[in-house]
Structure formats: structure tokens, C-alpha cells
Amino acid sequence: MVARRRRAAVALLALLAWPAAPVSAQTLTVDTAGSTLKIRAPGFSFLKGDPLARLKDGRSVRVELAALVMATPGKSPAAATRRIFALSYDLWEERFAVTTVGGRSQSVSHLAASAAEAWCVEQLIIPLSALSALGRDAPFWVRLEYRILDGDGASDPADSGYSLQALIDALSRRRKAEPSPNALEAGPFRLPAR
């Protein structure tokens, strides 16, 4: 009995030592504009850490943003849109500039970091017709993801064993070089009655 208790204590200790999942205070809202679904996520930030340092060093950073609409959280999306943005930081104006990459090109400049992020999210437009598979009045969930497509500072894992990320990558069979998505998911939402 004592041994069992000790084992339980060890298991509990191991669980506590596992890195805690980050707590997020980000919010995500959706709205319809004409025949499209627009997403807003004021706290959804991707200009931070290494990419931000790279931008402040006068270099550009490409970010891929995706918006996925799902009937159930975690399931395959019923509709999705994905765009790539090239961001740079004007060293003299101290403001960010964004250009969409591929497709119909759009640009904006003289933005603060949060405004640049918000502008990118605003470009993720999903046609309402693409949501028809969900059914009328059916609840849906929206997931925002971003990936930094190019950046400096990838460390060499050669002599440091596996990291937790490497384990996740290995289990998911993801290529090492492929950056992991950072996501924000919210729901359920419903389309307003038409």
C-alpha cells in the first residue's frame, strides 16, 4: 500500500513537472460583412520574439496566417483561408509595413505592431457560401493559426537530445525544419439569421 502511495506521488510529481500549457487571454470574434465572414482577434499577436527582433534589425519576415472554420473543435475544417504576408519595420519611421504575397497584392504601411497584426487578420476573409456545409444555425468554431515562414536563429539540436518540440514533431511526423503553428481557437459562433 505504501509503495502504491509512493508511486502515485511520483506520478503526480512527474505530471507537475511537465511544462504547463500557456494560459491565453486572447479573444476572437467573427462578423459578417456582405457575403463574407470577417474575423477579428485583437490579442492575436505574432510580432514577438525572434521575428520581432529580426524586423527591428531592418529585415523582413514572412508570416502565413490561416483561418479555419470547423463544425466541432479540433476537427477538420469545413472552410479555410490562408494568406502569406511580408512584414518589415521602417527603421526611420518606426512603423510596420505589410504586403500580401501572391494573389491580389495589397500593401499598407505606417502601422503600429498591433495594427499590422490586425490588418493581416482582417485580410482573412471567408465567403459565407463556403460555410453552407455547416448547415443553417449550426454552431461553428474558428481557429486562427500563424507560422513564421522565414527567420533566423534556428538552434542546432544535434548534441542536445530531443526537446519537447522534437518529440511532438517526431510523433506527428512533422519535418524538423517546418515551424509549428501558433493558434487561437474560439467558438461556438452562429451566423445571424438571414
Next chain:
Amino acid sequence: MTAAHTPDCAIFLKDNNFNMGSVLALAAGMRTIGLLVTLLAMAPQAIPDQKAPAAEGTAIASAQVTGFDIDRLSPGLREAIRNLAGTALNQQRLDELAARIEAERPRHVAAVRSVMDPDGQARVFFVVGRQDQPDRDDNINSRYIVEQADITGVPDADVSQALRDDLRGLVGRRLDSGEAEKLQQRIERELPRYDVSRRIQRGDEVGRIKLLYEARRKEPPPWLRFEPLRSNLVYHSDQGWGGYWDFNIEANRTIRFIPTFALANSEDSVEEYSGAGLRFETRKLGTRRLGASLEWTWFDQDWRSPTLDALPLSPDIPRAYDTRTTITPLLKFAFTPDVSIAAGVSISELEALPPAIESQMANAAVASVEFDRQWKQGSDSTHRAVASFGVRAGSRSLESDLAYTRYLGQGSYRFDFDRHHLQATGMAGGITGHAPLFERFALGDSLTLRGWDKYDISPAGGDRVAYSSLEYRYTGLALFVDIGSVWDANGERKVRVSTGFGFHGGPAFLVVGFPLNTDNLTAVLAMGLRIPGIGPRW
């Protein structure tokens, strides 16, 4: 009007009083004569008849944008342009406004022209053209002129003159991110012993920038290796589930902390233990030849019945214990990057298993020599050879209740060629004296003598061991043959052989082993996860 037919665009622009600063910037920004032609072709349509250029300080009658809908500019910029009316002409101010137009519309370029009206007032035109280059620079800073391009952190003698010339060639031109990137790659090729990073910063003059390459000499690889990590979660069809986790927390390249947890783990010996521990390692103590480690572990034992049943039959084997607490400080020294030695002590307190009450100390001096070398042959084949020999000597002089000496030699060779992998391993060891159970040898788990169960072969372990294994893998499919024996010096020695196959995918594995030289041909399954180490890296 001859603009569209003028062969020399610069002369045309100058003759028509385009500000030369803007013109140069414009030319660099456009990079294509096509755009210049487009802009020039547009200019005569947008701007009225040729007028005399307005002089600095002339009162501005009006200011307008041509070739672009002014309403697509920001309200602030629109207002700034309209507010020019009634002010004195200041060319620098006009250039700044043109630059702001370009900034707001990165796919466009803007030039300023001012003309003198007959009434002595100036009219200002911002001529805007679209820049339709597929290879345009997405970096907003590409509109600034590079005033300095330099490389730091490397002796001048190490940088070729050609590279310096090319760096100088960037000065005075607008930033081209693609060219800057290519130059960085060239620097990296030319200076393979350096890490090179690129940084752009403000220049000394407004609107100018500095392009700086920073070279930092690569830190030579450490000679000492960290202890191998061995996290696993294993199911063995005879022994059940067990797990061991070591979390790799690296402070930097030379220092790390390893919290460890074990739950019903029986992979290393006849013990089945649960508990926790912490290991600190540094592989650089002033010099990369010297390192140290300190490990503390506390393990609670859950002995298997075959082990407890076997102990009374072997009175020479020290008794089983309830818990084992061990502290192991070690010093390591590397002779070469491939050869190192380690020495220290292992202090273990073995708390008695009831009804006994007195704990025992098993304190030993430990020493080992290791060889680890990896080398490449051709582009796709790699060899790795690892060998070690270790001695652990429990001694009364270390206040140990158990006096013993344990020797163990191990070696492995691995050859990887594309998807083919061949691995041969072997070990041999012996114990003299009265070694505690955790020091006794065991074979027959998910790693050794696969197909046999250690609690059938030697439930209390043995004081002699000899083992070898040969495994071939093609991608994830493995075939193996294991042969080995674990026995007591004064007992019977029996060599056991097993073979089998396995599947390996990332950290997951499944192995089926068959004991060969036995009448009881029962397959043994082992599966689970085996990960060299998990945890955050700081």
C-alpha cells in the same frame, strides 16, 4: 512635348526640373527603365505645358497628385500635401512628402515637380507611377540609401578584397534585400569558422541606413559529452509496464539540469523501482577538457516474487532493500574529443525492507574510460563506435557496509548507409565480493536478450555477464539476433540465444523476440516509446 521620345531619361527629368534627389531615388527604386518610361509618358499628360522651374522659397499656389487617386493616401498625408498651398517652396519638404507617398504605397514610386506660373507662384505636382516588378523587395527599408556596408568581428586579413569591394558596391544604392542575403551567404562560405548575422540600422543621415554583417567565431564543439538521456515508456509482455523520464533542461551548451522520474522501471537491473532524482552536469570547468556532474536519486523498490524467492537460495547476495538513495559526484576529463575518463564516488543508502530495520551503505569509488567517435564515409554513410570500461569498488574505507568490485566493458558499432542500418553491441562484466542488488547484472528485457525474461533467467541477477547482439534495420523494420549469458561465478553458466523482428517509427517501437535454445518457444513482445531525452531547452 518630347518626353516619350527622349533617349536619356535623366536629362529629360533634369531639363524638366524634377528634383535630382528624387530622380536618383526614383531610378534606384524603379530599377527598370520600363517604369521610368511609363512615368515619363504619364508626366506630359498630367502636367500642363512646360513652365520655368520654381525657385526655392517661391509661394506655392497649389499642390496635387497625378497618376494616382489622392483619396487612397492617408488623411494625414492628403492634408500635408494640400497644406502646401500658400507656403514657401521647400524642396526638402517636397521630397519628404514624396517619400511618404512611396511608404504608404510601396508598389508605387513618386517624384516631385514644381513649375512657375506666369503670376510668379509655383504649382507642385507629385507624379506617382506603379511599380509592377515581380521581384520587388518586400522590405520597406529598401527605399533607403545604404550609406555604409561593413563586416565586423573578423580580422581584415580574413576577408578577401573581392568581398570588401562588393560590400563597398552596396554603398550609395538603395537596399536590395536579395543582394544583401546573397552577400551574407558568400560571407558564410568565405568564413566557415564564423557565424554571420545581418543587421540594418539607421544611418547618420536621415533616410539613410547602414548594412552591417556581424561575424562571430563559432564556439568549438565541447570535448565532453553529456550523459546519454534515456526516457522510455515500455510494455514488456512478461514484465508489464514501466517508465523512466529524464527532462533535459539546458541552461546553455555546457550546463544542464536533468530532473528524472521513474515509475515501475525495470529496464536496467532486477530492481523494479519508482522515484525521482536530479542531475546537474557541466562539460566545461574552465577548460573544455574538464567537466563534472552531481546526481541525486531516490528510488522505492517493488521487488518481484521470483527475486525475493531466489534470495534465500543465494546467501552470498546482500538482502533486498526498501528504498535506495544515491548521491554520485563525478569529475570528467577529456584527453581528446573522443576519449575521456570519469572518476568519483557513489554513495548509496539502502533502507531495510521490513522486518529488518537497519539500513546499509553501499559506497563505491567509480571510474570509467570512454571512447566515442563518429565519422562519415562518402556522402550518405556514417560510422559510430562507442566503447567504455568502468569499475565500481565498494570499500570499507568509504564506510560502505558492502565491499565489492564491479567491472563492466561495453562496446557498440553502428553503420548507417542511406536506409540501411547495422548495429553490433557487446558487453562483458564481472563482480567480486558482495555487491548490492542494483549492481548485479541482468539480461532479458526490451533491450537485451530480447525474447527472454530476466526474472526467468536470473531473478536475482548474476555476478558475471557476457552479451552480444547484431541488428539490421531497413528504414523502420528490424531483424536481430541476441546471444548472452548471465550467471554466478560459482553457479551454472548457460548461453541463451534469441532472435526476432521489430518496427521502429520515431520514438515508438515494437519488438517481438523468440527464445531459441529452449523447449518453451514463447514469443515475448515489447513495445513503447524510447526517447533520448525530453524537456524544455533554455
